[in-house]
Each structure stands twice: as C-alpha cells, then as structure tokens.
Amino acid sequence: MVNQEILAGYCQQYLRVDKFDDYCPNGLQIQGKPDIKKIISGVSANQDLIDAAIDEKADALFVHHGFFWKNEASEIIGIKKNRIKALLDNDINLYTYHLPLDAHTTVGNNIQLAQRLNIKNPEPIGDTLVWQGEVETTLSKLSNTIEQALNRVPLVFGDDDKSLKRIAWCTGGAQSYIEHAININADCFITGEVSEQIPAIAFENNIAFVSAGHHATERYGVQALCQHLSQKFNLKCQFIDINNQV
Numbered sequence: 001m002v003n004q005e006i007l008a009g010y011c012q013q014y015l016r017v018d019k020f021d022d023y024c025p026n027g028l029q030i031q032g033k034p035d036i037k038k039i040i041s042g043v044s045a046n047q048d049l050i051d052a053a054i055d056e057k058a059d060a061l062f063v064h065h066g067f068f069w070k071n072e073a074s075e076i077i078g079i080k081k082n083r084i085k086a087l088l089d090n091d092i093n094l095y096t097y098h099l100p101l102d103a104h105t106t107v108g109n110n111i112q113l114a115q116r117l118n119i120k121n122p123e124p125i126g127d128t129l130v131w132q133g134e135v136e137t138t139l140s141k142l143s144n145t146i147e148q149a150l151n152r153v154p155l156v157f158g159d160d161d162k163s164l165k166r167i168a169w170c171t172g173g174a175q176s177y178i179e180h181a182i183n184i185n186a187d188c189f190i191t192g193e194v195s196e197q198i199p200a201i202a203f204e205n206n207i208a209f210v211s212a213g214h215h216a217t218e219r220y221g222v223q224a225l226c227q228h229l230s231q232k233f234n235l236k237c238q239f240i241d242i243n244n245q246v
C-alpha cells in the first residue's frame, strides 16, 4: 500500500516530470482515496477504461493520455463530466504521464517499443523526442515483426526489399517528426499515425515510413511504469487494453 501523494512524488522524480514542457498536466490529475493498493493501467482515460477500472475496484488509474489538454475547452460538461464524475464517485485517483513517459529510458514508450522490435543500441536523437537505433532487416521483415509484436497490421510505405540498418521511431502521433529521421539519414521512420503529405515526403527523401498505430505503439510505457510501481510499493497492478484501431 502507498499514499497517493507519496506515489505522485515518486513518479514526479522517477519520470523527471519537471524537465518537460507538456500539453497537459503530468501527475495526479484527479484526486481519489488516499491509500492505494490496486492500480490499473491503460493508454487513454476514456469511459470504457474508467468503467473497467471501477469494475476492478481500482484505487488508481494510470494513463498516458489523460485530461486537461492545452487546446481543449476547459468546461467540465458532456462526456468530460461523465468521465470525471465516474472517477470522483468511485474515489479513483487518476495519474497521467504524457511526454515524460514517452522519453523515460527504462519504462518509456520509445525504449519499450525498441525492445519489442529488437532494435539495437536505442537512444534519443539529441534533445528531440525521436529515437534512433540499429537493425539488420528488410522493410517487409520489419513489417512482420511489428505485426506480431503489436498484434496489428501496420501501414507501410516503401519497397518491401529495402534493406534497413539505421532506424528512427517515435511512438504516438509523431508523423511530423519524420524530419528528425531524415536528418540522421535513417532508412526508416516508425510512428503511430500518418498524414496525407507523409508518403510523398518519405518517398522523395528515400526513407521508408511505417504507421504502426498511435494506441498500439503506446501500450507499453504505462504497463512498464505500473509494473515498476507494483514492485516498488507492493501494489496489485493490471493493464487493461481498450481496443483502438488508430
């Protein structure tokens, strides 16, 4: 068991939250009961995940995508009211970690994805959110590896036979960061989503591009974080995957 404030303080330090200028508050976003024994993790704080956490009698819910984004309306009405009311009525703490959880070098989404795709020597590119590493494969083989690891068919742009050695990736909706991959002469850039202009940008820069799913590429950081917390504080923890095709 751990107190909610102690857990928030620990995560703040462990994930180096103060280093990030983010689009949402990181940490305890909704305050619930003080003592925490059981935590549920999931990618996004939507109603299905909250309902599942209630069914599981969770004391805390940990997510990558929480509430209170910079550009969203600040009123608490409609589905936002429903989600927040469900958490408050059930005394469930909501902890959200966004960019700090992408970047962390042990439990972060990017390092966790690299481990699942057997990418060697993974490291961030300078002070960007994009990572680089080494593989010895072809585009079609990488596509198969991704499909098996993430249980999702990726959208792939480039020649099947293209040989890949240097690879760059950034989990989530990071398609506009393809520039960082081009700058280091990567053979391929993997991210979660794709936009209309990306296939041409990739083709003209002779770089393969893989859209492997925003949700699918960001399942692993929050799971790794909660496994770490469960060992550290002797908590029960469970990951709940609410299917999302994007």
Ligand SMILES: [Zn+2]
Pocket: 064, 065, 171, 172, 173, 214, 218
């Ligand atoms: Zn995301």
